[in-house]
Amino acid sequence: MASEGIEQKMEDLNVTKPSTSQSGEPTEKPAKQDKERRDQKKAAKPKQQQGQGKQGQGKQGQGKKKEDDQDTKGITVTKAEDLSEWYQQVILKAEMLEFTDVPGCYIYLPRSYMIWEEIRDFFDAKIKAMGVENSYFPLFITEANLQREKDHVEGFAAEVAWVTEGGRNKLEKKLAVRPTSETAMYSYYSKKIRSHRDLPLKLNQWNNVVRWEFKHAVPFLRSREFLWQEGHTAHMTEAEAGKEVLEILDHYAAIYEELLAVPVVKGKKTVNEQFPGAHYTTTIEGFIPAVGRGIQAATSHCLGQHFAKMFDITVEDPNQQVKDGEKRDKLHVWQNSWGFTTRSIGVMILVHGDDKGLVVPPRVSNVQAVLIPVGINNKTTPEDKEHINNEVDKLRKTLKGAGVRTELDDRDGYSAGYKFNEWEMKGVPLRLECGPKDLAKESVLAVRRDTGEKFTIAIADLATEVPKRLETIQKEMLQRASDIYASHRKIVREWKDFVPTLNEKNVLLVPHCAGGECEDEIKKDSAATVEGQEVDARAPSMGAKSLCIPAEQPEEIKEGTKCINPKCSQNAKEWVMFGRSY
């Protein structure tokens, strides 16, 4: 049973092929399995329904000791040996997320939602400075509207959840739950935009969308409902639209690099991989070293005039001279759409987490420093103990005053060691230990979560030193992750090196013709070969797809260079980044 569950979960993180479950529902074994395990630990609840029944509450209630036993176990597998089980234990035990009885839909607990709030505030300020305004459009989209852009509807048809009943009545016309809001918004754009003076129109919304995928759901990375912002803008010219597309992409990269300390590669999607209905799609691509896979981090699309034509969003040419009574020509506006999702939190967890659990970058950590009184034992007098706790509480106030999000863990009956493990599992960037000896030396012992490095900080310097150290941690986390990513982006010039290099957990920069069919061929051939070779169990029979055409090309493609695909007769046009991906 358990092993089944684990295999199942490994698949979850490693396969992107559709599941074969009859109903098409992603099998939620991992959740159930895990619940079972945990419930057994805390004196079994019935399995059928999470949260039902509480036989044995008694045992569990005697509790603290028992809870210790359970929690101090911490993460029971290493990231290397079983990424999927590791990931699930981390997000559950660090209280980032919970499973529900709705397959593919999850609970974002305060510890992860707070990160989303940080991202929102950061990005919201950037786009408001660009003149973007927030708004809210309906959750439901009529079938008629959804289908107005051909490529768009084809791209989403398989993923749309439909409302067909309201109250006790059957609806005359079923309604789509938005998978994205182009078709929900652009009828309004057509009405609102009446002349060039109404341009640019720049609206954004922070909302929830639903994509009823039948791939295995993975918390944060691929869920049926997720949170995001979606920006939708209309411009007079392609140049103006294109400029914005890249500005937004830079802001997206900044969220990853400056907040989440996660490096990304900027580029453009190939035609095969671009957004349904887009003119072109720009993207930032992340990398998960543990499995050597790329992951799409966020995308910013230029929709061109496709939607403008379908929704008739036009203005009159302001520069055209006409005689009285004559009409000016109609110009279709140039549109962009861009979205950033809660997937980013999952990427952060996968990139930074280690065998002890979560590692959260200081800027997005709801607790940045945790103060733990130490050197208290059964010989300590109540007076001494009170004295220590009082002194440490002074330190808490000092740090709070310095704007550091600080927690004091002075819980009774928990050993210092137990507390260390718990806060490490939760990924708090800096631990500050303070006991009688430290107080005597008027200093605290600081321990970095990311490196384990220990150092003392004079109490007098706390207010200046701790914020400085937190910034150092933030910068070094990004630097380390960037070095790793860079070392796994390999230039490959010949097909013979393609799959072997791929199997060494790399993404590849290859000379490519940029042709769609050729891309499909590469995907097929890189998959087949892997299957034949039975490589690393955690990199199953999955082919490499094009991740992006990096904005920063490694070198110029020499005249007459062939496409890397031996079956392809074309010349290479660009360096394209290929890789296995989520």
Place this chain on the structure above:
Amino acid sequence: MASEGIEQKMEDLNVTKPSTSQSGEPTEKPAKQDKERRDQKKAAKPKQQQGQGKQGQGKQGQGKKKEDDQDTKGITVTKAEDLSEWYQQVILKAEMLEFTDVPGCYIYLPRSYMIWEEIRDFFDAKIKAMGVENSYFPLFITEANLQREKDHVEGFAAEVAWVTEGGRNKLEKKLAVRPTSETAMYSYYSKKIRSHRDLPLKLNQWNNVVRWEFKHAVPFLRSREFLWQEGHTAHMTEAEAGKEVLEILDHYAAIYEELLAVPVVKGKKTVNEQFPGAHYTTTIEGFIPAVGRGIQAATSHCLGQHFAKMFDITVEDPNQQVKDGEKRDKLHVWQNSWGFTTRSIGVMILVHGDDKGLVVPPRVSNVQAVLIPVGINNKTTPEDKEHINNEVDKLRKTLKGAGVRTELDDRDGYSAGYKFNEWEMKGVPLRLECGPKDLAKESVLAVRRDTGEKFTIAIADLATEVPKRLETIQKEMLQRASDIYASHRKIVREWKDFVPTLNEKNVLLVPHCAGGECEDEIKKDSAATVEGQEVDARAPSMGAKSLCIPAEQPEEIKEGTKCINPKCSQNAKEWVMFGRSY
């Protein structure tokens, strides 16, 4: 046609009885009607589909003049003569909201969404200070979970939208779109709460909910999808839960009174009117003077232990002494839930708006002061004009520096008068006119939107005087509205005065037995009588229901006072506020 449309719309604002439209869909005539009218003005689009087609773009594109003709018309009816038509013109022309092709679902445009952001930031700070944490739970709820609390599901069954198809497959089990999240959240609570040390648990979420009502939809006030926050907390004792219920109610009242300048009456709902599944419901009740109707502004519920019993949310009695091996008794937790919705924006519009359009309280207005250059005509030299605009732009910078959200309207080709009307229609609190004469006197002419009062402000005092005036406006808007509300809360001691006083657009404080059936009788009898009398066309045959039991009782109920309902044999227990309502 048009008049039909208007009657229809009047109903929208005045009837709360279900519509009889066959499909059960609220007839969206108002929207369509209005679209037609507006589309005709701007050179007709086809009616079927808003935003479709743009024949005659030409005419409209020659444009500005034509637009002037249209827009300067402003609001074409008075608030008194046709509240419903007035309301619709105001929200559309002031760009607060737009209709969509999904009945009962609306677009919240930046000018209204920004108000929602102000409310969110204000309330979010208050609850975070109370130790409430934000989170996010799934949009979809399984039928099994939704039905676990009997009263609750009965209360919502008629209003639930169901998802039955995902992608191209029929779902094995249909999923409810959350009408509220008690049943989505409490399975988690049962799992999370393992001991008294896990209490209190205080989670909140900002999200969208769907209630597929078959009453006439009214923008902001009654829509099928709306935005809100919902707080859900669990406590050890009833006392602790009860304390929080009232703290939250105070914060809700503060949003209305301090931000929206709308007075409310705090109280408790009668059993008839309380939340399905609640132990008791506290409420704040607003008042719409134009029709003399009450409106529920927000509610804060103590759920008691009802849900805790259904979802088995228990802890062991921490105070019970037991021998080793013996189990402590299980205690069910005490729960609260409380929600505040975008309806509040509609209440603000109805309370403060006037015949010129919107009147927005300064604290929530996205533009607090608008600067308009005046005294520019065709005799003005380009140099003088440039000089004036430059000087006025300096004033804009000064005000911005003082933290005033300021807009400078220096558009060419629009008369000052046109601009005055437009900004009045949009409800900007303070207009600042500045021309050659003003500059000569080193002052500007200020005009209050709420009172029309004019006064000069020395340019030297701008940075201090404008913020002061805005605060004055905020306070006086609340004061005026409070006086009006107070003058329309009438104490009525005898049934003979009940309906007549009601028909004078009042809400009534009456001695009542607090019995549910008696309440229904009053509703029936106060309705019938009105029908008989054929009173004011905008107060149709609708009965009075109990709005709340005011926390502040007008006086003590004297021993032996009878219930006001002549058919009721009971003695009065409390003063209950009755009224027609939305």
